[in-house]
Amino acid sequence: MHKAKAYSAASATSPLASTTIARRDLLDHDVQIEILFCGICHSDLHQVRNEWKEVMPTVYPCVPGHEIVGRVTKVGAAVTKFKAGDLAAVGCLVDSDQTCPECKAGLEQFCPNITLTYNFPDKHLGGVTYGGYSDSIVVTERFVLRVPENMDLAGTAPLLCAGITTYSPMRHWGVTKGKKVGVVGLGGLGHMAVKFAHALGAHTVVFTTSPGKKDDALRLGADEVVISKNANEMAKHAFSFDFILDAVSADHDINAYIQLLRRDGNLTLVGAPEKPLAVAAFGLLFGRKSLSGSPIGGLPETQEMLDFCGKNGITADVEVIPIQKVNEAYERLVKADVKYRFSIDMASLKSE
Numbered sequence: 001m002h003k004a005k006a007y008s009a010a011s012a013t014s015p016l017a018s019t020t021i022a023r024r025d026l027l028d029h030d031v032q033i034e035i036l037f038c039g040i041c042h043s044d045l046h047q048v049r050n051e052w053k054e055v056m057p058t059v060y061p062c063v064p065g066h067e068i069v070g071r072v073t074k075v076g077a078a079v080t081k082f083k084a085g086d087l088a089a090v091g092c093l094v095d096s097d098q099t100c101p102e103c104k105a106g107l108e109q110f111c112p113n114i115t116l117t118y119n120f121p122d123k124h125l126g127g128v129t130y131g132g133y134s135d136s137i138v139v140t141e142r143f144v145l146r147v148p149e150n151m152d153l154a155g156t157a158p159l160l161c162a163g164i165t166t167y168s169p170m171r172h173w174g175v176t177k178g179k180k181v182g183v184v185g186l187g188g189l190g191h192m193a194v195k196f197a198h199a200l201g202a203h204t205v206v207f208t209t210s211p212g213k214k215d216d217a218l219r220l221g222a223d224e225v226v227i228s229k230n231a232n233e234m235a236k237h238a239f240s241f242d243f244i245l246d247a248v249s250a251d252h253d254i255n256a257y258i259q260l261l262r263r264d265g266n267l268t269l270v271g272a273p274e275k276p277l278a279v280a281a282f283g284l285l286f287g288r289k290s291l292s293g294s295p296i297g298g299l300p301e302t303q304e305m306l307d308f309c310g311k312n313g314i315t316a317d318v319e320v321i322p323i324q325k326v327n328e329a330y331e332r333l334v335k336a337d338v339k340y341r342f343s344i345d346m347a348s349l350k351s352e
């Protein structure tokens with residue numbers, strides 16, 4: 001065991017504060033990474049504040065962070081994919097049983113025995129796993145991604161959750177040229193969804209509650225922007241979408257979007273609000289529409305997404321902050337006031 005610097009929350013109502021945590025010493029298949037940047041996902045905030053207590057209650061102290069980019073400092077004896085000095089990235093998963101049909105299919109996100117990057121039982125040290133608001137992490141090789149060398153690292157970190165979570169359902173539901181695609185909520189996930197939908201050639205429409213984000217949405221690749229509070233603007237798009245990705249973090253009316261789907265259209269939820277959402281059955285019935293959800297993505301698809309981003313020059317639009325500003329960043333995240341992802345420069349942890 002060795003020590004690492006980190007930021008943790010002591011309870012649902014405490015601010016995040018400096019601490020020291022234990023990381024395991026390297027096993028044969030382990031990669032040790034010096035963390036350079038970690039994105040702030042709204043899931044970090046849900047988890048820190050125990051907003052998902054019904055599904056995934058938070059164990060304190062909680063060290064969040066699952067959008068991790070850094071450099072390999074050491075590798076175990078059996079590691080073949082990485083060596084010291086390589087760029088590396090870690091997302092929401094740090095382990096799985098690696099043997100079940102889902103793992104064999106490279107869909108580790110559906111493995112019944114996954115280990116999430118934080119707030120999940122730690123098989124090695126006991127207690128729970130600690131995430132990326134830290135200066136280092138040790139992860140088994142299969143769950144470490146390669147980062148194309150040409151990428152801006154602060155903007156690459158958010159790809160590990162916001163990126164794959166939006167890329168995966170778009171690939172699954174066939175987003176491509178000729179399709180009309182909606183993205184609801186222009187936050188960390190939403191702005192990545194816009195970049196991907198645009199890069200995949202779809203006609204992309206952003207739905208936002210923030211009129212001030214309109215110009216940004218167009219710059220990010222949207223063909224049209226709808227202020228979702230305006231019923232007339234919404235009505236113009238009735239029965240026209242092939243696919244809508246809903247990336248909203250709070251309670252909202254999803255029926256308003258189901259109405260915008262065409263026959264056999266799909267609305268996929270990636271947002272994970274605290275409370276259940278109400279669904280009007282008739283909205284789905286008329287038009288044989290479907291409503292589904294999608295969690296993160298498996299390792300092969302996450303690598304595919306990173307390579308796609310490397311090739312197409314895609315990274316997240318980030319506000320880089322020192323870790324000392326993390327609590328302020330959380331307050332802004334709740335107000336949908338971030339353009340469009342906070343990325344923590346982990347060098348700031350050195351002064352703690």
Ligand SMILES: NC(=O)c1ccc[n+]([C@@H]2O[C@H](COP(=O)([O-])OP(=O)(O)OC[C@H]3O[C@@H](n4cnc5c(N)ncnc54)[C@H](OP(=O)(O)O)[C@@H]3O)[C@@H](O)[C@H]2O)c1
Nearest residue numbers: 042043185186187188189208209210249250271272295296
């Ligand atoms: N499925 C998964 O695997 C997965 C992975 C990561 C995150 N998530 C979840 O996805 C959600 C979004 O995460 P994020 O990091 O992108 O969050 P975020 O950056 O805070 O973005 C959420 C956006 O939702 C919109 N919004 C916020 N409150 C709203 C309200 N009351 N009514 C309508 N719209 C509202 C805002 O967009 P506008 O200003 O444009 O309206 C806001 O920017 C969170 O619930 C998170 O936990 C799920």
Ligand SMILES: [Zn+2]
Nearest residue numbers: 041043161162
């Ligand atoms: Zn996330």
Ligand SMILES: [Zn+2]
Nearest residue numbers: 098100103111
């Ligand atoms: Zn498995």
